[in-house]
Amino acid sequence: MASSRLTRRSAIQSVLGVAGAGLMALPETSYAQNPGQFRDYGKVKITKLETFLVKPRWIFLKIHTDVGIVGLGEPLLEGRALTIQTAIKEVEPYLIGKDPRAIVHHWQAIYRHAFYRGGPILTSALSGIDHALWDIKGKLLNVPVYELLGGPTRDRVRIYGRASNAEDIKKRKAEGYTVIKTGVAKKNPANIVENPKFIQYAIDNFASLREAGGPDMDIAIDFHGAIPPQTSKLLIKELEPYKPMFVEEPVQAQNVDVLVDIARGTHLPIATGERIFTKWGFREILEKRAASIIQPDLCHAGGITEGRIIAGMAEAYYVPIAPHNPMGPISLAVGLHLAASVPNFLVQEQVSLGEGYLKKPFKLEKDGTVLVPTGPGLGIELDDAQMKDKIGHDWKNPESYNALDGSVVDW
Numbered sequence: 001m002a003s004s005r006l007t008r009r010s011a012i013q014s015v016l017g018v019a020g021a022g023l024m025a026l027p028e029t030s031y032a033q034n035p036g037q038f039r040d041y042g043k044v045k046i047t048k049l050e051t052f053l054v055k056p057r058w059i060f061l062k063i064h065t066d067v068g069i070v071g072l073g074e075p076l077l078e079g080r081a082l083t084i085q086t087a088i089k090e091v092e093p094y095l096i097g098k099d100p101r102a103i104v105h106h107w108q109a110i111y112r113h114a115f116y117r118g119g120p121i122l123t124s125a126l127s128g129i130d131h132a133l134w135d136i137k138g139k140l141l142n143v144p145v146y147e148l149l150g151g152p153t154r155d156r157v158r159i160y161g162r163a164s165n166a167e168d169i170k171k172r173k174a175e176g177y178t179v180i181k182t183g184v185a186k187k188n189p190a191n192i193v194e195n196p197k198f199i200q201y202a203i204d205n206f207a208s209l210r211e212a213g214g215p216d217m218d219i220a221i222d223f224h225g226a227i228p229p230q231t232s233k234l235l236i237k238e239l240e241p242y243k244p245m246f247v248e249e250p251v252q253a254q255n256v257d258v259l260v261d262i263a264r265g266t267h268l269p270i271a272t273g274e275r276i277f278t279k280w281g282f283r284e285i286l287e288k289r290a291a292s293i294i295q296p297d298l299c300h301a302g303g304i305t306e307g308r309i310i311a312g313m314a315e316a317y318y319v320p321i322a323p324h325n326p327m328g329p330i331s332l333a334v335g336l337h338l339a340a341s342v343p344n345f346l347v348q349e350q351v352s353l354g355e356g357y358l359k360k361p362f363k364l365e366k367d368g369t370v371l372v373p374t375g376p377g378l379g380i381e382l383d384d385a386q387m388k389d390k391i392g393h394d395w396k397n398p399e400s401y402n403a404l405d406g407s408v409v410d411w
Contacts, residue, residue, distance in 0.1 A: 044069075044140065046100050049092045049129075051075070051085050054357075054387065057395035058328040059084055063132040065100060071136035072378060074330040075128020076299045077120055079397035087125035095129070100136045107305045111278075123277040123302050130303025131334050131378070138377035145378060149308060149341035156369035157339045159348045160220070165205070166212035169219075178368035179218040179245065179347050182209055184227060184235065188403040189410075192228045199231075203238045210242045218347075222248040225275070226400075226410035229258050236266050246271040246293050246322075252410070259290040269293050274324035278302050279309050286317045293346060297324040298334050307334075311342040320346035329354035332362065332370075333378040340372040356390065359383045 048064040059081055061073040077084050091110055098106065110126050111117060138145045146152050160179035163169040172180055184190070185205035186198065209219055221244045223232060232250040239247070246269040250262050253275045263270040273295035276282055281301070285291055294314050298307045311321050321344060323335045332350050339345040353370070354361035359381045362370045373379025400411040 044099055044101065044136075046095045046098050049088055049095065051088055052391055053081055053085075053393050054328065055390040055393045057081070057393055059128070060328070060330060060382070061088065061128045061132055063095070063100065063129070063136060065136060067140075069136050069139050071100065071132030071134075071139070072330050072380065072382065073128035073131030073133075073135070073303075074299050074328055074334070075125050075131075076327050076331070077124040078326075079395065080121065080124075081393070081395070083121055084125055084128075087121050088129070091125060091129065100133050101140065103130065103133045103137065104305055106133060107302070111302075118277055118280070120275075120277060120300055123306075124300050127299050127301065127303035127306075130305050131298075131330065134304050134337075135377035142376045144340075144372075144374060144376065145304065145337040146340040146372065149304075149337070152340045152372060153343050154340055154345070154372065156365065156367070156371050157336050157345070157348050158369050159350050159364070160218075162351075163209060166208045169209050169212045169217070173213060173217060176364050176366050176368055178216070179220070180209070180213060181220040181222055181248070181349070182206070183222050183224060189400050190227045190231050191402070192230055194231045194234065199234050199238060202235060203242075206239060206242055206244070218245040220245040220248060220271070223250045224410070225249040225252040227251070229262060232262060233265060236262065236268060240266065240268060244268060248272065248295070249274070256284050256288055256290050259285070260288050263290055263292070271295055271322060273297070274300070276301065278306055279313060282310050282313060286313055286319060289317070291319070293320055293322050295322050295324040295349075298338060299325070299327055299331050304334060304338060307338045308341065311338065311344060315342070315344045318344075320344045322346040323348055325349040326351050328352055329357050329362070329380065330378070333373060333380045336362075336370065336372055337378065354380070356386050357383060 045066045046063060047066050050062040052060045054060050057078060059076050061075050063071040075084050075088060107130055114122055134145045138148060158179060160181050161172040161177040163172050163180045163182055169180055185202050206221060213219055229251045236247055248271045250270060251258050253272060259272060269292045271293035272291045274297045277300060282294060296307055296310050301307060314321055325331050325335050329352050335348050339348055364370060398411040400409050402409050
């Protein structure tokens with residue numbers, strides 16, 4: 001075995017023109033010693049995976065190692081917390097005893113060895129594991145995760161708050177937000193085709209937000225996939241004079257061609273992606289130009305590993321990312337690191353800056369941004385003492401029905 005390696009080494013060096021000189025000799029580590037195995041450069045092993053249900057509806061994950069480093073992740077699927085806990089328990093035997101630094105290798109193994117690939121359960125569990133492995137690697141090397149992804153492209157990340165009426169938006173503006181997201185104002189769930197009264201009610205509410213926020217406030221509107229395409233077209237047409245920042249999920253995500261039809265019928269930016277998983281899910285949306293802003297959820301779409309790839313694909317189509325995140329502070333930290341490492345970032349969603357969960361919560365700056373964390377790994381530390389009264393939840397997805405006949409509608 002040694003002689004064959006020397007022969008190969010000599011051949012390579014001969015091609016490089018350095019045979020005998022030794023000045024540019026390739027190091028021993030450039031040659032595979034044991035195909036299929038990773039080189040030992042300081043042993044680190046995963047010892048345990050631990051999940052916690054955390055109020056209001058989140059899951060936090062801790063991946064422990066034999067060197068005392070613990071990685072944090074957020075493997076959430078809203079309304080399916082127990083299912084995700086079970087999925088992680090099923091993956092745990094694969095990870096125990098493995099080196100946590102082989103992140104992409106583990107991503108591929110967990111995803112591809114499942115045989116039935118993709119879907120929200122597998123990719124949500126995998127996303128949280130991916131978060132924690134990146135956190136461990138950054139801590140082991142004593143650098144922030146974004147340094148491992150090529151270094152920072154920015155030092156702060158624009159985030160947005162929420163408002164449903166004029167008073168809300170005034171409060172958010174006073175707090176420092178420069179971006180707000182709202183929903184479609186309605187008294188009852190939307191019918192397939194709606195009447196002028198429904199349309200006018202929604203438009204009047206958005207007009208009041210625009211007036212209260214002023215021309216310098218960016219206001220996005222989320223249809224949440226709960227407005228049928230026939231009514232979405234009417235609403236979008238009436239929204240155009242008020243220039244929303246983007247229209248999010250104007251229809252359900254299953255049929256991309258319907259989204260294409262809507263996108264081609266307006267000059268307003270169309271955004272989607274929170275219910276799309278992995279690079280393969282986003283490929284069709286980008287190829288067909290179904291959206292001009294994509295919103296991968298880094299707790300569902302495949303974590304940091306996959307989020308970086310999705311962002312790179314989007315960049316080739318001149319499409320920015322605005323990561324979806326109605327989750328907790330670990331998820332926010334993950335989004336900040338991705339935002340700090342890609343050029344085509346637009347804005348980051350958040351619902352918690354970490355008060356009551358993190359020892360050092362994030363802070364909204366006067367310019368409507370959050371500073372990129374500078375600590376090793378994800379740069380955050382859970383405050384176990386403050387979290388004691390937040391452990392455990394039984395959150396369920398809302399159940400919505402048609403006001404007239406009781407049939408099931410989207411929420």
